[in-house]
Amino acid sequence: MRLSTDLQAFQTRIGHVFRRPDLLLRAVTHSSIGSATRPDNQRLEFLGDRVLGLSIAEALLASDRSATEGRISPRFNALVCQEACAEVAREIDLGAVLKLGRSEMLSGGRRKDAVLADAMEAVLAAVHLDAGFETARAMVLRLWGSRIALAEGLVHNPKSALQEWAQAHGLGLPVYAEVGRSGPDHAPLFTIEARLESGASARAEASGKKAAESAAAQILLKRLQEQTQ
Numbered sequence: 354m355r356l357s358t359d360l361q362a363f364q365t366r367i368g369h370v371f372r373r374p375d376l377l378l379r380a381v382t383h384s385s386i387g388s389a390t391r392p393d394n395q396r397l398e399f400l401g402d403r404v405l406g407l408s409i410a411e412a413l414l415a416s417d418r419s420a421t422e423g424r425i426s427p428r429f430n431a432l433v434c435q436e437a438c439a440e441v442a443r444e445i446d447l448g449a450v451l452k453l454g455r456s457e458m459l460s461g462g463r464r465k466d467a468v469l470a471d472a473m474e475a476v477l478a479a480v481h482l483d484a485g486f487e488t489a490r491a492m493v494l495r496l497w498g499s500r501i502a503l504a505e506g507l508v509h510n511p512k513s514a515l516q517e518w519a520q521a522h523g524l525g526l527p528v529y530a531e532v533g534r535s536g537p538d539h540a541p542l543f544t545i546e547a548r549l550e551s552g553a554s555a556r557a558e559a560s561g562k563k564a565a566e567s568a569a570a571q572i573l574l575k576r577l578q579e580q581t582q
Contacts, residue, residue, distance in 0.1 A: 354378075363450045369480055369492060376479035381447070381472055383462065385454030394475035397482075401474030402433075404481050408493035409433055412501050428504035432497060436564060438470035441496050447472055460536040467540065467560040511571035515547065518574060524550045527573075529566045532556065547573045 354374045371377045387393025448463035462468045481489035533544030545565035548554040557568030
């Protein structure tokens with residue numbers, strides 16, 4: 354089996370040439386276009402989640418041998434969450450090679466956190482099946498490297514931080530409102546607005562309401578901090 358030009362270039366970006374190209378093709382095939390003769394990446398995503406989890410857990414324990422489980426867990430969650438996986442996927446331009454159904458493509462599937470995160474995990478599983486766990490772990494360490502080193506700083510709750518800022522400045526609690534929704538029912542995109550009593554507000558879009566709220570809080574907090582500097 355010969356891969357398309359875009360998938361050959363993708364192999365270069367991730368630093369792994371597949372002995373079984375069919376695994377890579379499956380990893381980038383979304384359920385919206387999958388069929389009995391064209392398997393999608395859902396089963397690979399399930400396996401890749403475990404490959405990523407074990408790789409990150411080992412890396413965190415090795416990087417801080419004195420940390421308790423209570424300190425390691427938040428770092429782990431920050432590194433394997435949907436948002437983190439989607440960020441890594443964007444860095445290697447995974448969205449550009451995804452195989453999507455027409456409706457998913459038209460609804461912006463190449464940009465959705467959920468779609469990108471699942472495909473990223475599927476790619477890790479494909480590497481694991483193609484060349485073994487050590488190769489897959491090496492890829493995780495390479496792609497997540499800087500994040501692992503700065504894991505403590507990633508343990509951050511934008512909504513809590515915005516609430517603390519508002520209270521410190523004599524304002525009430527931030528309010529979050531859904532102001533838009535798009536995409537198909539099975540994969541909606543939510544637009545959430547974070548607003549303060551002062552009238553300051555910011556909007557963000559994500560595939561989940563909580564993720565959109567956090568993103569909106571982060572945008573608003575950054576804007577407020579810049580204004581007071």
